[in-house]
Amino acid sequence: MRISTRKPIPGDAGDPQSLSTMLRRYLFWMETHNYATGTVTIRRTNLSLFIEWCLDRDVTQSGDVTREMIERYQRHLFHYRKSANRSRRGETTSDGERLSISTQVHRLSALRRWFTWLTRERHIRVNPAAEMELPREEHRLPRNMLTQSEAEAVMEQPNITTVFGLRDRAMLETFYSTGIRRAELAALELSDIDHERRTVLIRLGKGRKDRVVPIGDRALAWIDKYEREARSQFVCDSSQCVLFLTKTGRPMHVNHLSQLVRNYVERAGIAKCGGCHLFRHTTATLMLEGGADVRFIQAMLGHSKLTTTQIYTQVSIKKLSEVHEQTHPARFHRKPQDE
Numbered sequence: 001m002r003i004s005t006r007k008p009i010p011g012d013a014g015d016p017q018s019l020s021t022m023l024r025r026y027l028f029w030m031e032t033h034n035y036a037t038g039t040v041t042i043r044r045t046n047l048s049l050f051i052e053w054c055l056d057r058d059v060t061q062s063g064d065v066t067r068e069m070i071e072r073y074q075r076h077l078f079h080y081r082k083s084a085n086r087s088r089r090g091e092t093t094s095d096g097e098r099l100s101i102s103t104q105v106h107r108l109s110a111l112r113r114w115f116t117w118l119t120r121e122r123h124i125r126v127n128p129a130a131e132m133e134l135p136r137e138e139h140r141l142p143r144n145m146l147t148q149s150e151a152e153a154v155m156e157q158p159n160i161t162t163v164f165g166l167r168d169r170a171m172l173e174t175f176y177s178t179g180i181r182r183a184e185l186a187a188l189e190l191s192d193i194d195h196e197r198r199t200v201l202i203r204l205g206k207g208r209k210d211r212v213v214p215i216g217d218r219a220l221a222w223i224d225k226y227e228r229e230a231r232s233q234f235v236c237d238s239s240q241c242v243l244f245l246t247k248t249g250r251p252m253h254v255n256h257l258s259q260l261v262r263n264y265v266e267r268a269g270i271a272k273c274g275g276c277h278l279f280r281h282t283t284a285t286l287m288l289e290g291g292a293d294v295r296f297i298q299a300m301l302g303h304s305k306l307t308t309t310q311i312y313t314q315v316s317i318k319k320l321s322e323v324h325e326q327t328h329p330a331r332f333h334r335k336p337q338d339e
Helices: 019-032 037-055 067-079 101-120 148-155 163-178 182-186 217-229 254-267 276-289 294-301 306-315 317-327
Strands: 199-202 211-214
Touching: 019 037, 019 101, 037 067, 037 101, 067 101, 148 163, 148 254, 148 276, 163 182, 163 217, 163 254, 163 276, 182 254, 182 276, 211 294, 254 276, 276 294
Parallel strands: none
Antiparallel strands: 199 211
């Protein structure tokens, strides 16, 4: 039998130097080095967009990417305009919107890490992204957060005479009490709630790190009520150990959680955008205003850097307003009298 000796066409699936082949190798390396599934997925998305951009310019192999191409791609991201599309709510987004600085940074950071890996593994000789300078990110304040009265109004929205309402009230209380992320709440198991110590164990949170956070008595009481009176009606498999379940007995999806919270905020008549992260911002801000040390908030939220948490000290205006009222010299001057 005659064996084919055809060489692979540059850029096709059989080409060991093609961008697509190198991407598959890189993602497999990430998986074998225990990178979070979400991180691998995001890298795949961001790098696939770059590969598509390269293929449109007939660049198919990793060794053909130059520093000039990286610079052109960075300019492409800066000038890129989003096309109109329909959101999950059925609304049409505005055409011509630029990519946010944060999005540009994420895409370029993924590119820089990929080419660093390609160089280190000796798949290419020179790293074309070695001198790439990322755009300076804007340090924006969280756009929305709830006041204490608004948070309490949202808590009252679920219909607690139903099993769904009990579940939702327990979830809202957990978000409000702990400030955990939506993926962390969705992954909570029954054994993660320690009623005696009043703590919640977060397994493999962001950065694949475990942490323990405190939870208040009120939230624990609602979780206990949900477990006793409602959870059994969601369970389809007796071995299921996830705390919060859908009507089909499965763990909650993060997008479902966001939509639930968003609906309750709207139902409370609060004109503020946001879902689960709205409560994360609210918890951090209200606790800082209550006197909590920023380093405690850092540990509670699971931030690896204190600078990430310190943004909430800028949002917490209550204490600053009190100091302003007590110390600003204008307080000694007479106010205009009513006519």
